[in-house]
Amino acid sequence: MKRHELPGPRKQVLYDFLACAIVILFHFTNYVVYTEYDRIYPDILVVAGGLCAVAAGLTALLRIPSAVFRAAVFSVLITVVLGDALFEFGTKDDISLRLIALSGVLVLALAVMFFLREHANLVLIGGFLAMFVATVGIGLLAARKDGPDLASGSAATADLPVVVHIVLDEHIGLSGLSSATPGGAATSAISRRFYTDAGFRVFAGAYSRFFRTEASLAGALNFDGSAQATRFLTRKHYGFSLNENAYLKAYADKGYRIRVYQSDYFDLCKSHGIAFAGCASYRPDYLSRTAIDGLPGPERARLLFGMYYSSIAVIKIAKLAGKQLDRWAKNQGVSLPSPGLWHGRVGPLAVVPTFNNLIRDVSRAAGGTVFFAHLLMPHYPYVYNSACAVRSPISAWRLRFDGNLENSPESRRRSYAQYIEQVRCVEKRLTVLFAALKKADTYDRATIVLHGDHGARIGLTDPASATVSSLTPADYTDAFSTLFAVKAPDITPGVDPRMLPLTSLVPYALDRDEDLLRAAGDPTVYIVDGNGNASPHALPAFPSLPKQLN
Numbered sequence: 001m002k003r004h005e006l007p008g009p010r011k012q013v014l015y016d017f018l019a020c021a022i023v024i025l026f027h028f029t030n031y032v033v034y035t036e037y038d039r040i041y042p043d044i045l046v047v048a049g050g051l052c053a054v055a056a057g058l059t060a061l062l063r064i065p066s067a068v069f070r071a072a073v074f075s076v077l078i079t080v081v082l083g084d085a086l087f088e089f090g091t092k093d094d095i096s097l098r099l100i101a102l103s104g105v106l107v108l109a110l111a112v113m114f115f116l117r118e119h120a121n122l123v124l125i126g127g128f129l130a131m132f133v134a135t136v137g138i139g140l141l142a143a144r145k146d147g148p149d150l151a152s153g154s155a156a157t158a159d160l161p162v163v164v165h166i167v168l169d170e171h172i173g174l175s176g177l178s179s180a181t182p183g184g185a186a187t188s189a190i191s192r193r194f195y196t197d198a199g200f201r202v203f204a205g206a207y208s209r210f211f212r213t214e215a216s217l218a219g220a221l222n223f224d225g226s227a228q229a230t231r232f233l234t235r236k237h238y239g240f241s242l243n244e245n246a247y248l249k250a251y252a253d254k255g256y257r258i259r260v261y262q263s264d265y266f267d268l269c270k271s272h273g274i275a276f277a278g279c280a281s282y283r284p285d286y287l288s289r290t291a292i293d294g295l296p297g298p299e300r301a302r303l304l305f306g307m308y309y310s311s312i313a314v315i316k317i318a319k320l321a322g323k324q325l326d327r328w329a330k331n332q333g334v335s336l337p338s339p340g341l342w343h344g345r346v347g348p349l350a351v352v353p354t355f356n357n358l359i360r361d362v363s364r365a366a367g368g369t370v371f372f373a374h375l376l377m378p379h380y381p382y383v384y385n386s387a388c389a390v391r392s393p394i395s396a397w398r399l400r401f402d403g404n405l406e407n408s409p410e411s412r413r414r415s416y417a418q419y420i421e422q423v424r425c426v427e428k429r430l431t432v433l434f435a436a437l438k439k440a441d442t443y444d445r446a447t448i449v450l451h452g453d454h455g456a457r458i459g460l461t462d463p464a465s466a467t468v469s470s471l472t473p474a475d476y477t478d479a480f481s482t483l484f485a486v487k488a489p490d491i492t493p494g495v496d497p498r499m500l501p502l503t504s505l506v507p508y509a510l511d512r513d514e515d516l517l518r519a520a521g522d523p524t525v526y527i528v529d530g531n532g533n534a535s536p537h538a539l540p541a542f543p544s545l546p547k548q549l550n
């Protein structure tokens, strides 16, 4: 090859920079399109500017005169970008298959980049520019969806009342709140007033059978209090789908139209024998622009950058590997420092558009429709204060555990303080929903069911087969106490202090058969071991509510 065919050194620097920048910006644009940001906001440009600085850093690295090093820099970049497609293979926690696939891509990319030598930059510019243009084009062309048409219910079902059923993920019960933390009793009293004033009967001692969402809901929605509730579930690539749903099937058999609003982690729309009239899914990592409007610009850019790099498969794999390393080190009695990466969660922010759509649809509905929603709120991270303003800075958002996946009494207290504020925000949102029903003149006849799927899960120790001997009653309360409130014309508002499982309360909400509650038996929960086998454990009594609350 003759030397003069190559661009001059200055041009080579420019091409290197363009190659790195286009590969990185192509990947970032893909993410922005995925999040459905619908305009170019300054925060996108700020993050894009930061990524151009990364490209400049890589360009400086490429000045090192080594063909192998040059090929390695480009190959790592390509592997990081293409790794996202590979992450779709394998199951949630299995990283070995993905590591093999990633290594394969890296070796292949190394071979190609080494072969291309000085021409690698131009080939990358051409290839990724084409993909970049295609991504932007698809993003611009993607049509916006309108709300469903809800006015046309059949004449036979129009007389049926509206049913609104919302699972508020991770919402602890009144008894759990009453002693969970300093201030818990006052919080419990506010929640009690909120629900009873709105006409609800609140079951203060409601509890879930399982610690995990999918098992708890699979049992509750199939009225199955046994350890085998997971048999209603099928594992999918991300999360689970529910095969049977006795609760919604009963409504469908009565002639109700069923509309579901769900997270894509737990798919309710695959259940046998139900013709769903609507099924809207949201992603738990969905960064809704409307939800973060209230944040200061730099915090929005920080959040966008955090969510972006958390979405990169290589980072996810590194986190999973780090978790396994941490577990291993802990068994050796060593505590590793936390790398301080962004957790990649936005909690109830992801729910905002779905909740707004639910309110819109409910306010349009006549009779004969069940609106069933599974909303990740007040689920961690605790992003809202009690006025429903997004907490700033975003680094102040707490999780249900500390960085090292555990709680100390102090971290538990601090997480609960934020959690309680988020509970207040949930009640504010519910007030808007109730107002929509009242405005549509459907509130008084409506059946409304609101409940959690497990506790706040801000315990010192999570229930697991390895920890069961050291669990305290407070750990059980943190894990299993859950909200249950139901309103219907034939239900007297008030507080029922009995300890009752969701597996009895959900069918009770359907038929109002008091015998179901009397037959609930001794409080029992299931703790699952590493092989998925569930063993029964007696649930210690929750703290009783303060006297004046009964």
Ligand SMILES: [Zn+2]
Binding pocket: 169, 170, 212, 213, 453, 454
């Ligand atoms: Zn849950």
